Amino acid sequence: MFAINRFAALAALVMAAGSGAALPLAAQEQPPAPALRPASTWSHDRSGLTLPATLAGFTREDSKQFDNEGYNVGVRFSDKASGSWADLFIYRAAPASVAVWGDRATSGMFANPMLGEVDIATVRIARFTPPNGAGDKSGLRVVTPTKGELTSSGLAIYLHDGWLVKLRMSSQTMDAAAMEVRIGEFVAALALPAAKRPAPAFAEIEDCATPLVTGKKAKLSKLDMMGSIMLGGLLGAAREKDAEETGAPVSVWCRDPASQPQYGVYRPGGADDRYLIALGDTGTSLSVGGYDMGPLMKPSKGYLVTQSDGVTDYVFPPFDRIPTPQQALGLPGNVAPVFSAGLLEENKGATITVPGK
DSSP: OOOOOHHHHHHHHHHHTTSOOOOTGGGGOSOOOOOBOOOSEEEETTTTEEEESEETTEEEEEEEEOSSSSSEEEEEEEEGGGTEEEEEEEEEOSSOOHHHHHHHHHHHHHTOGGGOSOOGGGOEEEEEOOSTTOOTTOEEEEEEEOSSSOSEEEEEEEEETTEEEEEEEEESSOOHHHHHHHHHHHHHTOBOOOOSSOOOOOOOOEEOSSOOOOOSOOOBOOOOHHHHHHHHHHHHHHHHHHHHOOOOOOOOEEEOTTOBTTEEEEEETTOSSOEEEEETTTTEEEEEEEEEOGGGSSSOEEEEEEEEOSSEEEEOOOBSSOOOHHHHHTSTTTSOOSEEEEOSGGGOEEEEOOOOO
């Protein structure tokens, strides 16, 4: 176990209590493909995860794919003898951060009305070491006793070679201590290929010391054809450079008070000139940051909003100054991106979109 910032945890709990919660599998918030029936062994080809028909006393039931390409899947398990069930998810995420997505998953868990009133002092939070060499103390486990329809509920989340593995478990009979043991047994039994890149140790997220200040309202800049081509070309070159560099420092995030039940706002190192909006707890985010391209294009400076799910990046036209989170959230579905790029070996490639006449 490790000490946690009780104030930050309580703030997240209170904030999350204002939102409704769906059933665990539905929490991925994407249209499911047809359910697959259980077989003796279930496998996920993209990650290499394999699941037997029974695991740690749970029986595997249906699986669902939440995207068209199979980068986001979930599997339901049940233990009818103890009135317990578990939902296992494996998916790509941006950023690939247990801290960010663990914070969102915890907020979503506490928003579930089935948990009833939760005493934050009884919540058990711990780092753990995932199986298959995924990284020493790199996982996060959260378990709480409940007073509603359930007796306990919990989650475990960790990173395995760029894949987020998330387990949600609830029970009508187990106490929190038993739940903690069952979650540990379940995670230990997961079969994935040996990790090639162990994740760093988990570092908790605390509240930012000061709130994000954006100043005057930002305005979208209009790019002509040449500006769009130049911006897209430079973004593509920057991504190739990032892919070649290794050993980059891991971001330590803080939680901005602009966070809401539906999304979290996070800032790397408490920075005041860039931030991230984590949408729900499904791995999709909007990142906001400045650029300076000198005399190569106009506008030479500005702020870009990038939507990413860990599989593909979509970059929107620049703002003239740092936008508010509400402005950034207003881009997807309303403004066409000017650049997109695949992030994985199997979908690498960039597309530059130029404005019509």
